[in-house]
Amino acid sequence: MKCALDLLQPLLDGRPRALARAISWMENGHPEARELMALLWPHMGKAVVVGLTGAPGAGKSTLTDQLARVLRSEGKKVGILAVDPTSPFSGGAILGDRIRMNHISDDPGIFIRSMATRGALGGLARATQDAIDLLDAAGFDVVLVETVGVGQDEVDVVSCVQTCIVVLIPGMGDDIQAIKAGIMEVADIFVINKADRDGVEKVEREIEGMKSLAAIRSWDPPALRTVAALGEGIGEVLAKIREHGIWLREHGGLQKKAKERAKLRFNSLLAEEASRRAKAKAGQERVENLIAAIADRRLDPYAAVAEVMREKNSF
Ligand SMILES: Nc1nc2c(ncn2[C@@H]2O[C@H](COP(=O)(O)OP(=O)(O)OP(=O)(O)O)[C@@H](O)[C@H]2O)c(=O)[nH]1
Numbered sequence: 001m002k003c004a005l006d007l008l009q010p011l012l013d014g015r016p017r018a019l020a021r022a023i024s025w026m027e028n029g030h031p032e033a034r035e036l037m038a039l040l041w042p043h044m045g046k047a048v049v050v051g052l053t054g055a056p057g058a059g060k061s062t063l064t065d066q067l068a069r070v071l072r073s074e075g076k077k078v079g080i081l082a083v084d085p086t087s088p089f090s091g092g093a094i095l096g097d098r099i100r101m102n103h104i105s106d107d108p109g110i111f112i113r114s115m116a117t118r119g120a121l122g123g124l125a126r127a128t129q130d131a132i133d134l135l136d137a138a139g140f141d142v143v144l145v146e147t148v149g150v151g152q153d154e155v156d157v158v159s160c161v162q163t164c165i166v167v168l169i170p171g172m173g174d175d176i177q178a179i180k181a182g183i184m185e186v187a188d189i190f191v192i193n194k195a196d197r198d199g200v201e202k203v204e205r206e207i208e209g210m211k212s213l214a215a216i217r218s219w220d221p222p223a224l225r226t227v228a229a230l231g232e233g234i235g236e237v238l239a240k241i242r243e244h245g246i247w248l249r250e251h252g253g254l255q256k257k258a259k260e261r262a263k264l265r266f267n268s269l270l271a272e273e274a275s276r277r278a279k280a281k282a283g284q285e286r287v288e289n290l291i292a293a294i295a296d297r298r299l300d301p302y303a304a305v306a307e308v309m310r311e312k313n314s315f
């Protein structure tokens with residue numbers, strides 16, 4: 001078995017196989033995972049992390065591909081994480097998507113990984129945060145995180161990236177594109193993709209309407225038009241990402257985001273670890289009995305949790 005130290009140098013050198021293995025370690029709770037994170041922690045904090053979220057089929061992958069292509073042409077190393085909570089398989093559902101990325105897939109300056117529910121012990125958000133950190137340590141300049149904007153996991157993921165892009169498309173009705181409400185509030189840039197279709201102005205009005213209801217922020221999220229399938233408007237999106245980065249730096253936003261992210265990571269790991277320890281201590285049988293007792297209404301859920309959290313089990 002390889003140990004954390006064996007992976008360290010290959011990872012810092014940005015070797016794709018080391019990276020893939022390290023991400024799996026973190027996902028699966030490998031015994032060396034913690035040590036690896038400890039070794040890598042001082043080497044992080046340089047990557048620009050951009051989240052892209054939006055309804056299924058909005059063009060997030062196409063946009064991600066296009067952004068990656070332009071960034072590569074500038075010599076930047078780009079990591080892509082596709083977060084897919086609906087897929088039970090890691091890699092499966094996204095593979096079709098990724099075939100369209102042929103033009104870049106042989107490039108060592110690009111690393112693509114799909115993050116699916118399978119194997120992610122502490123949930124998708126935690127596994128994705130780990131993967132972002134590993135790409136950062138491996139010297140990737142930009143990490144693009146694609147998520148379908150429907151679940152809480154994804155709100156968590158995009159709420160602490162440097163720049164959060166919400167991708168909307170014309171002609172999807174008034175219920176602002178079936179995106180979880182919390183995501184609208186964390187949008188730094190709106191992209192209206194498929195701008196080759198009718199109804200772009202209507203989406204623009206919807207965004208304006210929504211912004212007027214939201215709390216005033218000193219960064220006013222712009223709405224940009226793209227036709228990702230044709231590579232139109234990509235330069236403008238990159239320019240806004242950069243502008244937003246500068247704005248964050250000038251307004252103490254980077255530290256604020258780092259703190260939000262630290263809080264999220266700490267809280268989720270603590271919850272995960274506390275739960276794991278309490279369950280291990282109580283034993284699987286006892287946990288199952290308690291769950292059965294809740295279901296039979298012999299015990300309320302609060303009492304059941306209090307029972308496993310007690311220093312000494314009462315019986
Ligand atoms: N007309 C038009 N079609 C586009 C545009 N951008 C992407 N598409 C098409 O929209 C479809 C969905 O694009 P994807 O990039 O896979 O969308 P996605 O948001 O990643 O989809 P999921 O990951 O399944 O949620 C594909 O057939 C694209 O070719 C665009 O600007 N205009």
Ligand SMILES: [Mg+2]
Pocket residue numbers: 060061062097146
């Ligand atoms: Mg996609």
